[in-house]
Structure formats: C-alpha cells, structure tokens
Amino acid sequence: MVNELREKVKKLLAGGEVELVIGWEKGSRALAATPVFIDSPKEADRLIFDSTCGNNPAVYFTKDSRRLVKAGKKIGVVVKGCDARSMSLYLAEKQVKRENVVIIGVPCRGVIDTDKVAEAAGGREVLEYSEQDGKMTVRGKDLDLTLDANEVLSNSCLTCVYPDAREYDIFIGKARDGEPGKEQNAALDEFEKLSPEERWEKMTEIYSRCIRCYACRNVCPSCYCNECFVDQNDPQWVGKTPEITDTMIFHIIRNLHVAGRCVECGACERACPMGLELLLLNRKAAREVEERFGYVTGIDSGEKPAMADFREDEKQDFIMG
Amino acid sequence: MKDWQPRILAILCNWCSYAGADLAGVSRIQYPPNIRVVRIPCSGRVDPLFIMKGLQSGFDGVLVSGCHPGDCHYLSGNFVARRRFAVLKPLLEMIGIEPERVQFSWISAGEGERFAQVMTKVTNDIKKIGPARRLVKGA
Numbered sequence: 001m002v003n004e005l006r007e008k009v010k011k012l013l014a015g016g017e018v019e020l021v022i023g024w025e026k027g028s029r030a031l032a033a034t035p036v037f038i039d040s041p042k043e044a045d046r047l048i049f050d051s052t053c054g055n056n057p058a059v060y061f062t063k064d065s066r067r068l069v070k071a072g073k074k075i076g077v078v079v080k081g082c083d084a085r086s087m088s089l090y091l092a093e094k095q096v097k098r099e100n101v102v103i104i105g106v107p108c109r110g111v112i113d114t115d116k117v118a119e120a121a122g123g124r125e126v127l128e129y130s131e132q133d134g135k136m137t138v139r140g141k142d143l144d145l146t147l148d149a150n151e152v153l154s155n156s157c158l159t160c161v162y163p164d165a166r167e168y169d170i171f172i173g174k175a176r177d178g179e180p181g182k183e184q185n186a187a188l189d190e191f192e193k194l195s196p197e198e199r200w201e202k203m204t205e206i207y208s209r210c211i212r213c214y215a216c217r218n219v220c221p222s223c224y225c226n227e228c229f230v231d232q233n234d235p236q237w238v239g240k241t242p243e244i245t246d247t248m249i250f251h252i253i254r255n256l257h258v259a260g261r262c263v264e265c266g267a268c269e270r271a272c273p274m275g276l277e278l279l280l281l282n283r284k285a286a287r288e289v290e291e292r293f294g295y296v297t298g299i300d301s302g303e304k305p306a307m308a309d310f311r312e313d314e315k316q317d318f319i320m321g
Numbered sequence: 322m323k324d325w326q327p328r329i330l331a332i333l334c335n336w337c338s339y340a341g342a343d344l345a346g347v348s349r350i351q352y353p354p355n356i357r358v359v360r361i362p363c364s365g366r367v368d369p370l371f372i373m374k375g376l377q378s379g380f381d382g383v384l385v386s387g388c389h390p391g392d393c394h395y396l397s398g399n400f401v402a403r404r405r406f407a408v409l410k411p412l413l414e415m416i417g418i419e420p421e422r423v424q425f426s427w428i429s430a431g432e433g434e435r436f437a438q439v440m441t442k443v444t445n446d447i448k449k450i451g452p453a454r455r456l457v458k459g460a
Contacts (some may be wrong), residue, residue, distance in 0.1 A: 192415065200417025200455055229370065237370045245458045249373045252412055256369050259408045281412060288411050293404065307408075310400035312390060318410045319403070320426040320439060 062224035082265035084165030085298025105165030110157030156266025216268035260306035344433030365398025
C-alpha cells in the first residue's frame with residue numbers, strides 16, 4: 001500500500017499535477033510519524049502510512065494558508081477518513097479551491113494513542129514500532145510487547161464512523177467499508193444518564209485539570225480563526241488563568257465554534273497533556289446538529305455548513321412558547 | 322435567603338423585544354423588577370459568550386429575546402441565532418446548568434402583555450431553582 005502511495009505521488013509530482021504533497025514520514029519518536037512536505041519525486045520514498053500517522057495533514061491548508069493556499073499552489077494531500085472530512089469542510093467553507101487540491105485517500109485502521117502504549121509499556125521508552133494484521137508490536141530496552149489494536153487505538157478511532165475518505169481524487173489500497181460505529185454515542189449516553197449534579201461534578205473534575213495550554217485548539221483542524229476569542233485583550237471576554245469558570249467557558253465556547261464543524265478526529269484528546277476527555281462535549285454538539293439540522297460535518301462539501309445555514313420551519317422546542 | 326431576589330439578565334433585540342418592554346412600560350403593565358436589560362441590535366448579534374459572561378458574573382438567569390421567526394428586521398438574524406441557541410442550550414444542560422437558567426423567547430413590539438408574562442414566568446422559574454452557583458466566578 002505504501003509503495004503504491006509513493007509511486008502515485010511520484011507520478012503526480014513528475015507530471016506537474018501538483019507542486020507539493022503533504023503526507024507523513026517516519027518521525028524521531030517511534031510512535032509518532034511526522035507530517036512531511038514532498039516537493040520532488042525523488043523525495044516521495046520518505047512517505048509512510050500506518051497507525052502512527054495521527055496528525056491531520058489538512059490543517060496546513062488553513063493554519064499555513066498564506067504559504068500554501070493564498071500562493072495558489074496546487075497541492076496533494078494524503079488523508080485518513082477524518083482528514084478527508086476536514087478537507088471537505090474547508091471546501092465547504094471556501095478555504096481551499098477544489099481545483100487546487102488533489103485528495104489522496106488512504107485506508108485508515110485507526111491511529112495510536114501514545115498514552116495507552118506508554119501505560120502498557122509501563123513507562124519504558126518505545127524505540128521501535130511495527131504493525132501487522134491489527135497487532136502492534138513495540139520494542140525498546142527490556143521491552144517487547146505485542147498489543148491488540150483495540151488496546152492502543154485512540155478513543156476517537158475506536159468509535160470512528162468514517163474511517164476512509166468520502167470525497168477524494170485518488171484512493172490507495174482497499175477502503176474499509178464504513179460500517180457506522182454503533183458505539184459512537186455510548187460514552188455520551190452513559191454520561192447523560194447521570195443527574196445534573198453528577199454531570200456538573202464530572203465536568204468540573206475534567207476541566208479543573210485543564211492547564212489552558214491551548215494544545216487542543218492549536219492542533220484542531222477546525223480552529224483556524226486569525227485571532228482566537230481567548231487571545232483577545234480588548235474586550236477580554238475570558239480570563240486567561242486556569243480558573244474553573246474561565247476554563248469551562250473556554251471549552252464550551254470553543255465547542256460551539258466547532259459545532260457542526262468538528263470532524264471528531266480526536267487530535268485534541270491526543271494533544272492534551274493532561275489527558276482530558278474532551279470529545280464528550282464535541283459528540284454532544286455533533287449529535288445535536290445531526291438530529292436537529294440533519295447535517296454531518298465533512299461528508300458533502302457541496303452542503304452549506306450547519307451553523308451558517310437555517311431553515312425557517314425548524315424545530316424550536318427550546319424556545320418559550 | 323428569604324429576601325433573596327434573583328437578578329436576571331435580559332438580552333433584548335432592539336426592534337421587537339425591547340420595543341415590547343417599552344410597550345409594557347407605557348401601558349403600565351406590572352411585572353417583576355428582577356430583570357436588567359441589555360439592548361442589542363438583533364438576536365443574531367448574541368454571541369454565546371454574552372450568555373456565558375452573564376452567568377459567570379453572577380446573574381441568576383439569562384433570557385434572550387428577539388423577533389418572531391419571519392419578523393426579523395434584518396430578515397434572517399433570528400434564524401441564525403436560533404441554530405446557535407439550539408446547540409448552546411443542550412451543551413449547558415449537559416454540563417449540569419439547570420434548563421431554567423438560560424431561556425429564549427420571541428416577543429414582538431406589539432406584545433407588551435406577553436413581555437410582562439414572559440418576565441414573570443422567567444422570574445418565577447428562577448426563584449424556584451434558587452441562586453446560581455454553577456459557572457459563577459468566585460462562588
């Protein structure tokens with residue numbers, strides 16, 4: 001599969017169809033592949049794809065748009081299912097021109113949550129990684145472990161509904177048929193069974209551990225405002241310290257800003273240094289948007305994003321009669 | 322506690338709800354004096370941050386009111402706002418904020434009577450659930 005990818009990328013670059021391909025290469029840490037910009041056919045052999053390719057390569061289209069998009073470059077991008085949804089979102093939000101991008105889908109089997117591996121490895125450093133048939137093998141000093149995919153995959157991947165790209169130009173390998181993850185709402189349903197008091201306590205417990213490093217925002221493909229509301233000083237809407245109400249407001253408002261835009265790639269949870277359960281709120285917002293407005297993010301780039309759209313006869317049960 | 326009176330932030334759209342309040346006033350219709358009004362150009366102007374900031378600064382409740390669907394002075398402001406509130410409210414309820422704490426309504430400029438009714442209802446709702454504790458800074 002990787003060879004096929006490399007060959008395809010070589011052909012695209014050599015034929016001048018794209019100037020640049022964004023993908024992943026082997027990183028300096030065994031469990032984290034690094035995004036890589038390939039701009040000549042001979043570099044294409046650096047490309048890899050496996051479960052260490054957690055980063056979303058689509059983010060460069062917005063977070064580095066001055067260099068890439070506004071320069072009018074024609075760019076190829078290698079995408080997992082969630083990354084493809086980001087690309088569809090960017091197309092819908094008119095951040096990227098369709099003719100300037102070549103979307104190369106790859107079959108995703110989920111990406112690794114390094115925290116889970118670290119736990120399984122008992123803190124021993126992982127120096128080598130390999131995978132085969134849904135088994136991951138990690139090796140290091142005094143370490144040789146073979147783990148089942150379900151033990152080490154990111155939570156967002158275990159409940160992933162769209163593992164493979166829906167909108168693409170080229171698909172490499174064989175797509176895993178998108179059997180909708182029935183467990184998608186399991187954690188949320190469980191949480192909603194709690195009483196309001198218990199929910200408040202649980203949420204306070206989660207967010208009181210937040211150190212306001214903004215790693216979740218910085219890594220998020222849907223967070224690309226030039227100036228984030230938490231960085232504004234005049235007026236300053238949200239306090240900048242890890243005070244609990246400020247922190248909660250940050251997370252709720254960020255969640256609203258990505259409501260109907262979140263592709264649930266789980267990058268925020270993987271980036272969080274405190275290991276916070278951040279996706280619970282996102283799932284809630286996404287489910288609300290889907291149930292009320294019939295909109296699922298990043299599936300159809302021709303559809304107007306839910307929060308920028310409306311229908312006159314919408315359900316308004318939450319408004320006083 | 323017996324003498325506790327809730328303080329309620331009422332965010333009213335300039336063209337309908339604010340005028341509704343005005344009509345209630347000039348018609349001398351009585352309603353509880355618990356609301357503090359912020360006038361905004363349109364319910365579409367309401368950033369959810371306004372609501373959160375209201376709760377954080379200690380308001381016991383927040384009411385946002387705009388023009389009836391179809392009556393928006395800017396044609397679609399309240400439709401866009403409605404989608405925003407439709408997601409905000411479940412999120413607030415999910416984290417454990419009482420549903421009565423944050424409410425929405427449509428009141429037109431001709432509904433002075435209704436304005437008084439809504440304010441009475443919101444005030445009573447909030448009196449029932451008591452002072453806000455959650456999301457209040459320093460509480």
